[in-house]
Amino acid sequence: MTVRNRGALAALAAGVAALTVATLVACGSQPAEDVGADEAAQLATATPSAAGTEGPSVPVTTGELPAGAETVKPVRLAIPAIDVKATINAVGINKRTNEFEVPPSVDEIGWYRYGPGLEADAGSIVIAGHVDSAQQGKGAFFRLRELDQGDTLTATGSDGKAREYRVVAREEYDKTKIPLDRYFARDGKPRLTLITCGGPFDAKARKYRDNIVVTAVPA
Amino acid sequence: MQLSYFRRVAAGGAVAALAFAGVGAFTATPAYAATSKVSVVHGIPDTPVDVYVNGEKTLDNFKPGDVAGPLNLEEGDYDIALTKPGEPIGSAILKVDNAAVPGGANISIAAHLDAAGQPKITPFVNDVSKVDAGKARLIVRHTAAAPAVDVRAGGTPVFEDLTNPNEAKGDVDAGNVKADVVLAGTDTVAIGPADLNLKEGTATIVYAIGSAEGKTLDVVAQTITGLHSSPGGVPSGDGGQAGTGVNTWWYALTGAGVLLLLGGGVRMATARTGRK
Numbered sequence: 001m002t003v004r005n006r007g008a009l010a011a012l013a014a015g016v017a018a019l020t021v022a023t024l025v026a027c028g029s030q031p032a033e034d035v036g037a038d039e040a041a042q043l044a045t046a047t048p049s050a051a052g053t054e055g056p057s058v059p060v061t062t063g064e065l066p067a068g069a070e071t072v073k074p075v076r077l078a079i080p081a082i083d084v085k086a087t088i089n090a091v092g093i094n095k096r097t098n099e100f101e102v103p104p105s106v107d108e109i110g111w112y113r114y115g116p117g118l119e120a121d122a123g124s125i126v127i128a129g130h131v132d133s134a135q136q137g138k139g140a141f142f143r144l145r146e147l148d149q150g151d152t153l154t155a156t157g158s159d160g161k162a163r164e165y166r167v168v169a170r171e172e173y174d175k176t177k178i179p180l181d182r183y184f185a186r187d188g189k190p191r192l193t194l195i196t197c198g199g200p201f202d203a204k205a206r207k208y209r210d211n212i213v214v215t216a217v218p219a
Numbered sequence: 220m221q222l223s224y225f226r227r228v229a230a231g232g233a234v235a236a237l238a239f240a241g242v243g244a245f246t247a248t249p250a251y252a253a254t255s256k257v258s259v260v261h262g263i264p265d266t267p268v269d270v271y272v273n274g275e276k277t278l279d280n281f282k283p284g285d286v287a288g289p290l291n292l293e294e295g296d297y298d299i300a301l302t303k304p305g306e307p308i309g310s311a312i313l314k315v316d317n318a319a320v321p322g323g324a325n326i327s328i329a330a331h332l333d334a335a336g337q338p339k340i341t342p343f344v345n346d347v348s349k350v351d352a353g354k355a356r357l358i359v360r361h362t363a364a365a366p367a368v369d370v371r372a373g374g375t376p377v378f379e380d381l382t383n384p385n386e387a388k389g390d391v392d393a394g395n396v397k398a399d400v401v402l403a404g405t406d407t408v409a410i411g412p413a414d415l416n417l418k419e420g421t422a423t424i425v426y427a428i429g430s431a432e433g434k435t436l437d438v439v440a441q442t443i444t445g446l447h448s449s450p451g452g453v454p455s456g457d458g459g460q461a462g463t464g465v466n467t468w469w470y471a472l473t474g475a476g477v478l479l480l481l482g483g484g485v486r487m488a489t490a491r492t493g494r495k
Contacts, residue, residue, distance in 0.1 A: 005490050011483030018476030058278060063260065063286040063439030066423055068395065068416040093353035098451040114353065114393065114419035114447065132458030142461060180449035186420070187445075197455045201462030208456050 035149050036169025040215040043168075044124070044188040071117035072157040077109060077127060081151040082143035088127060088155075100195075106130040106139030115184060118157040123186040127155075128195040134206060141196035145170065145212045152219060155192060165192045165216035172198055172210050183213060192216040253322030258288030262331035262362045262428030263338050264435040271300040271308050280304045284428070286441045294322030299340060301330055315340045327441060329426060331362035334383040336430055341384040347422065347443055350390050352450045355417035357425070358388040364430035367403035372396045372415075379403065393419035400427055400436075410436050420447025 074088045091101040091110035103110045109129030116123040130139030151167040173179075183193045192215070199210025259270060261283050270278035270287070278287050300314035313330065318340070320326060325345040333339045343360060350356050359370050361383045370378040370387065373396060378387035380403045399411030410427055417423055422443040429435035 005487065008483040008486035008490065011479045011486065013483075015476045015479030015481075015483060018472050018479065022473040022476060058287050058290055060278070060281065060285050060287045063284050063426070063441060065413055065425070065438065065440045066416050066418065066421075066442050069418065093450055095353075097454075098352060100450040100453040100455075102453065102455045112450075128453050128455050131456035132460045133456065134458045137458065138460060139456065139458075141455065145461070175452055180452070184447070184449040186447065195453045195455065197453075198461060199463055201459035203459055206457040206459070207454070208459075208462065211453055211455075 034169075034171045036167075036215065037171050040169035040171060040213075041182070043191050043215065043217065044182040044185055070119070071113075072119040072159050072161075073113070074111050074118050074125065074127065074155045075158050076156040077153065078156075079147070079151070079153040081148075082146050084140055084143075084153075086129065086140040100126075100128050102128050102130060106133045106136045109140050112184065116186060116190070118155060118159075118161075118163055121190055123188060124183055124191050124193045125155075126184060126193045126195065131196045131198060131208070131212075139196070141194065141212075144194060144196045144214055145172070145198050147194075147214050153192070153216060164219035166219040167214055167216045169213075169215040171213045171215075173213065174199070174209060175211055178211050178213070190218060253294040254291045255294065255320050255322060255324040255326055256289035257292045257320060258286055258290075258327045258441060260327055260329040260331075260362075260426055260439055260441060261285050261287075262329055262426050262439055264332075264429045264433065264437075266312075266338075267304050268301040268312070268330070269304050269306070271298075271302065271311070273298050274300075274308060284437065284439050286439065289325070292320050295320060299328065301338075301340075313338050313340060318342060325443065327424065329360065329362050329384075331384070331426070331428055332364040332430055334364060334366070336364035336432065339384075343386060345422065345424065345443060346388060347446060349448045350420060350422075350446050352448045353393060353419060354390045355393040355419055356388060356390050356422035356446065357415070357417060358386055358422060360384070360386040360424065360426045363427040363436055364432065365409060365427070365436060366431070368400050368409060368427065369403050370398065370400055372398050376401075391417060393417055398425075410438060413438065418442075418444075420444070422446055 073090050077088055078085050086109045088109050088111050089103045090113040091103060092113055094101045101110060109127055112126040116125050118125065129141035131142050132138045147167050147170055149167055153165050154162050155165060156162045194214040196212050197208035198212040199208055201208050261281055264283055267280050267282045269276055270281050281287060296317040296319055298316045299318055300308050300311040302308055302311050325347045327343045327345055329341050329343065359378055361368060361381045367380050367382045369376040381387050394417060396415050396417060397412050398415050400409045401407055402409055424441040426439040428439055429437045
């Protein structure tokens with residue numbers, strides 16, 4: 001065997017090694033598969049009104065000015081499986097961006113105050129939190145993507161009552177394709193929707209590509 | 220539910236049965252596009268009425284200040300008559316024949332006083348387009364025997380010079396607002412002030428009703444829900460610690476691997492040809 005041949009062989013071996021490492025890394029960094037996507041979609045289908053064919057008369061209401069409805073705000077969230085104990089702020093919309101106003105402190109999470117509260121018998125209660133931040137490090141929902149079907153969480157309301165929920169789905173969506181209308185629905189079965197960021201990180205834009213969405217139902 | 224009511228009353232007369240045959244068919248296909256949601260608003264003071272639609276009593280003892288509906292009505296023309304409670308339709312105090320109900324709309328029919336104090340019926344088409352996230356729609360309708368008015372929120376006029384039977388509307392930040400109605404261009408309060416809770420994703424329709432002269436000015440409110448939009452997105456991380464997928468170095472490594480394989484292969488091949 002010539003020197004030239006040995007050099008070629010070494011190059012081939014190094015190439016194979018490099019590609020093997022690259023393949024292993026690529027496989028290892030795949031996100032966990034979605035679970036329960038069908039269940040989550042099912043929850044969002046509006047419950048057909050049973051009153052469709054019954055009822056003796058036209059509904060009549062007194063035309064009083066609408067008063068503020070009593071909403072039970074979620075104030076604390078505990079998720080033992082991923083060591084989350086976080087304070088919940090009532091938040092709305094960022095006027096500049098028209099996006100969900102996630103609390104700036106990564107230790108706190110935000111409840112979408114325009115949607116249903118904990119007392120609601122229909123619709124999606126939405127709570128979003130940071131996965132992390134460049135300045136503050138890991139956020140309250142850093143490990144949200146580790147949640148699995150059957151994990152439990154406890155949301156405590158402004159009425160002091162703790163309510164148990166059970167995870168039924170964990171999904172990851174490209175932010176440009178996430179069906180937000182389904183997660184911000186005010187109809188369908190009562191459910192708790194937790195949202196954070198995930199997927200590949202674009203270091204230039206300082207943005208994650210995806211949203212992680214966990215759906216839970218009353219336990 | 221309203222439909223079965225119609226079917227039930229329709230059994231009472233051949234004319235009615237004909238009129239609502241279409242409605243009966245509608246029940247088999249609930250998603251039929253040409254039906255409209257119709258509400259009825261009572262804004263005539265001191266005058267409870269029975270409401271007849273196409274000759275059949277639809278509302279019994281309907282009181283001033285009440286809102287009925289919505290009814291699902293198929294596109295078409297409807298005869299509407301109001302009688303004093305219990306009186307026959309022949310002695311209606313107010314009637315409109317062939318009121319056109321367009322398909323696929325959301326309509327409020329107001330029984331009210333005109334500017335001169337005479338009872339009349341005015342149909343309004345409700346704007347049920349979506350509102351932006353965080354917003355609520357406020358619609359104000361002048362259906363009172365009163366001159367032109369301004370509507371103020373927190374003391375600032377938001378709708379000006381509104382006259383009977385017209386409406387003014389706008390999408391505003393959801394939440395509480397203190398509103399009142401003043402005579403146009405003045406600070407003379409005609410109605411209110413009242414606290415309005417404008418819930419996000421809804422339309423609140425406020426009717427000014429009654430008579431200024433009779434000192435019966437008041438308001439009736441109707442709320443339409445389900446007009447909400449989702450936020451534009453949920454931005455919730457800019458640290459990158461949780462990033463999945465591969466980084467730049469991965470591409471470098473893969474590129475180097477491919478180059479090494481190619482280079483080695485070429486050398487090998489040229490070495491063999493060289494030996495020949």
